[in-house]
Amino acid sequence: MAPARYRGTTFSFFNGILIGNGRTQTVFGGAVNYERLILSEESCWTGGPHEYSSYWGGNVPKDQAGPKQEALARVQQALAEKRILKPSVPFLKDVMGDEEGFGRQVGVVGEIVVEEVDLRESVWGYRREVDLERGIARVQYSVGKTLYSREQFCSYPDAVCILRIQSPTPRSINIRVSLSTPHSTTTAEYTNIHNRLGFKSHLDSNNLTIEAQVAVTTEGATGISLATSPQQIVLLGFDAVTLYYTFGTGWTASAFPEFTNLDPHERLVGVLDKAVIGWYGDLVAKHLSDYGELFSRFRVEFGDASQDQGTVRNTLTTDQLVARSARGTLPADEETYLETLLVQYSRYLLIASSRPGSLPVTGNGIWASNDNIHASISSKFGMNVELQMQYWMAETTDLGETVTPLIDYMEQLLQPRGQDTASLFYKARGWTTHPFSNIWAHTGPLSDTSAKNTFYFPAAAAWLCQHLWDRYVYSQDDKFLKDRAYKLMKGASLFWMDTLVKDRGNGSLLSSPSQSPGHGPFTEGSALDQQLVFQLWNRTLEAAISVVNEKDKAFVQELTGKLANLSSGLKVGSWGQLQEWHLDLDEPGERIAHLGPLYAVYPGDQIYQQEQQQGPGMQADGEEEPTMQELVEAAKVSLRSRGAGSLSDDGNGYEQGWSRTWRAVTWARVNDGHQAYQALYTFKRQNLVSPNLVPLSLSDLSGHVGFGAAVIEMIVQSPRSGDVNVLTCFEGLPERWAKQGRVNGYRTRDGHVVGVEWKDRRVESVEVYAALRKGLVNLRVATLMADGKGVEAITVVMKGSKKPVPFVKDGDILRFTVNKGSTYLVSVDQVEQ
Incomplete structure (x- = not known):
């Protein structure tokens, strides 16, 4: 993959380069004469117990639990009688939670500014780029015959970010380095000792400690360093200058539930001490080894492998690519380059923002709040699609390690606080959480219905558990399943075992109250709730059978009995749609961004294309079960009704980036490549408008991941364990994709690694490791x-052997057995008749 490149003369968030190492991120941007590094730290949040002393994560005190449970019972009784309640019904307010102390992710800790002492005007060859293969950003330009370069990266192994400024011309580096923070500016404490800048400050709202440290090293014996103020160092006449910087807050997950504000000073100083005594080349080598090992695992390419390492050669800078793509004037080869670049850029951002030891990625991404600490954007963990969507590509593109922060977050914060939510609000066992959370472990409902009526969504925990199961099947790690995943899944299952109600008509188990996110009334058994619980229970049962012991036999027996009576949430409605609710309430043509009832298609796996069709069976509610093909067709009807994601479907502006790419990946799962690509095309035209590929609507950062997931799903799929589908969307693929291409490093739900090559719309070979x-x-x-x-x-x-491996051909399906540790090569040659 060639580096992403763009030119810029002034700094803004939208032309800065995004870099990070998990917990800390930087926007690196500026011009010839200066660089501005905006420092963002994921735990820089307002709110919490320090701002609101009676903070319980959206829950209520024990002495108020009774009234809350009674209010819930009243709502359930009303729904049993009336079947439908409008969100404006007054007594629905009684089931709301406490939003005090929720806070928001500020992100910004401070900034570093590097300025040239001598302004340069006669500059040529200016180039700014980020090399996605290496995770390193660079700036390069020349003044006369003197070449200058700046190299920037954030190292995960050393927990430090590094900016190196150098020139092959001796004594040509003359710069001013300054450090500042926008928080508590009148009381911030600055230090400047022996070429080390630092500050310690606090957030005004909750007094959370924030600190940054910068160590400056120089090369060149004749240079001079001057500490001109507590915040500034001037360096004159050096051959090279290297900045090592790190920053953090006093927050730690281990301090739950009080979240004691711990001083980060010793930790940060220790990081810098270790970094500066090392050799710069060693730090680069460790970073490249760590980052490169992750990034290089997966590749998707379209075009002739003889050109530019397997893809078409790009001749335009990224700002030109984006602008011409938005106008529809980008040549086909360059458009293809942009599309493959977006796939790998999504992986780059995930590696930069989600590593073991960090928090999971907020729906907006931590960079979203970093140019203005008073921005109206409220970054949070949105758990009715946005948080989950950030990890849609993680497993399939072999970045399973990046899911670790999400699992840690569930285990350390959501589950322990969610037990209180289950007990106090619902008088239930287990744990749950609602649609939005924060670093302070907010698990209760919200207290405001203004945000599209999304204050209530207890199925969020069930959705999160999908990532536990995925981590298990993609890694095949039995120890992880037994020691970590199963406990969380069992707890989430217990909650629903205690809270589902019986339908008065047929006795099937339904969630109540239930709402499809951002849309419609409160009722019983929205399709999304039912599909999530159905999936959770089935997988928990499968996990229990794998790790079952004597004490869990009673749980398995209880779960099995309830599962037999659970409505699966898969019903075909009166106009052929996949119903959004247990009742047939859908109106044709409603343009809704969220695809709640289509969860079973993607990212779930209850609905999928299959060659052999089963006969109708009976559902838990006693109704005839639709065939799989009927469900697939119903899903298509619902997708078309909600808006397929193309430009013509968005006249009212209801779509967002994440919803467009969710549509794309869902169309891909039902093998409609044409509709999938139309949604991707719309995303590019309307959401990619900035040189750094970040949408102007910052809440759409998760849409990048959806874009990559859709591209991959159009080429290779693993909807269920044992199944690998290759080029199932080939009839709808763009000609420039279908003519020639390859995918390497795709992970299946069995942990196999798959490579595919095709030419002229035909698969030529498939490799399965x-x-x-x-x-x-x-x-x-x-x-x-x-x-x-x-x-x-x-x-x-078997690769390395000429001995044929037995296989069975059934239509377009090839069945063969693989042995652990071996690689199998499937070759398809066309013989003319």
């Missing part, structure tokens, strides 16, 4: 006999 387990592979090669003009000669061999 059984990295973690043995088993049967059902490989669907959708291009077999695609045009009926020839006969395919198919061979399956």
Whole structure:
């Protein structure tokens, strides 16, 4: 992948380069004569117990639990009788939570400014880029015959960010380095000792400690360093200057629930001490080894492999790419480059913002709040799609380690506080959480219905548990399942075992009260709630069977009995749609951003294309169960009704970036490549407008991940364990994609690593490395006999051996068994008749 490049003369958030190492992120941007580094730290939040002393994470004191439970019972009784309640019904306010102390992610800790002492006007060859392959940002330019360069990266192994400024011309570096914070500016304490700048300050709202430290090292014996103020160092006549900086807050997850404000000073100084005594080249090498090992695992390419390392050569800077793509005037090869760049850029941002030891990624991304601490944007963990969406590409593109912060967050904060929510609000076992949370472990409902009526969504925990199960199946780590995932899944299942109600008509188990996120009334059993609980219970039962012991037999028996009576949330409505509610309430043509009832298609796996169709069965509610093909067709009807995601569907502006790319990946899962690409095309035209590929609507950062997930899903899918589908969207793929391409490093739900190559809309080879387990592979090669003009000669061999591997061909499905540790090569040659 060639570096992403763009030019800029003045700094703004939208042309800065985003870099990070998990917990800390920087926007690196400026011009010839200065660089501005905006420092963002994920735990820089207002709110919490220090701002609101009676903070209980949105819950209520024990002496108020009774009234809350009674209020919930009244709402459930009303729904049992009336079936529908408008969100404006007054007594719904009685089930709301306490939002005091929720706060928001400020993000910004401070900033570093590097200024040239001598202004330079006759500059040529200015170039700014981030190399996605190496995770390093660079600036390069020349003044006369003197070349200047700046190299910037954030190292995860050393927990430090580094900016190196140098020139091959001796004594040519003359700069001023300053450090500042926008918080408590009158009381902030600055230090400047032996080329080290630092500050310690506090957030005005909750007194949370924030601190940054910058160590400046120089090369060149004749240079001079001057401490001109407590916040500034001037460096004159050096060959090179290197800035090592780190920053943090007094927050730590281990301090739950009081969240004691711990002084970060010793930790930060220790990080710098270790960094500055090392050799710069060693720090770079460790960063490249760590980052490169992750990033290089996966690649998607379209075009001739002989050009530019497997993809078309890009000749435009990123700002030109974005502008011409938005106008629809970008040449086809450059458009293809932009699309593959977006896939890898999504992975780059995930690596930069979610590493073991950090918090998970907020829906907006930590960079969203970093140019103005008083911005109206409220970053938070949105758990009715945004947080989950940030990790949609993690497992399939072999970045499973980046999911660790989400699992830690669930385990350390949501589950312990969520037990209080389950007990106090619902008088239930287990744990739950609602649609929005923060670093202070907010698990109760919100207290405001103004945000599209999304104050209530206890199924958030069930959705989060999907990532636990995915982490298990992609890693095949039985220890993780037994020691961590199962406990969280069991607790989330217990909550629903105690809170579901019986439908008065047929006795099936339904959630109540229930609302489809951002849309419609309160009722019983929204499709999203039911699908999430159905998926959670089935996977928890599967996990229990794997790790069951004597004490859990009673739980397994109880869960099995309740699962038999649970409505799955899969119902086909009166106009052929996939119903959004248990009742047939859908109105055709409603333009809704959220795809609640289509969760079962993606990211769930209850609805999927299959070759063999089963006969109708019976659902828990006694109704005839739709066939899988009927469900697939109903999903398509609902997608078209809600707006397919194309430009023509967005006349009222209801769409957002995340909703467009969610539509795209869902269309891909039902094998409609044309509609999937139309949604991606719309995302590019309306959401990518800035040189650093960040949308102007910052809440749409998660849409980048959806874009990458959709591109990948259009090429290769693993909807269920054992199944691998290749080029199932080939009939709708853009010609420039379908003509030639390859995917390497795709992970399946069995932990296999898959590579695919195709040419002229036909799969030529598939490679399957059984990295973690043995088993049967059902490989669907959708291009077999695609045009009926020839006969395919198919061979399956173990790589390194000419001995054929037995396989069974069933239509376009090839079935063969793989052994752990072996690689299998499937070759498809077309023989003309």
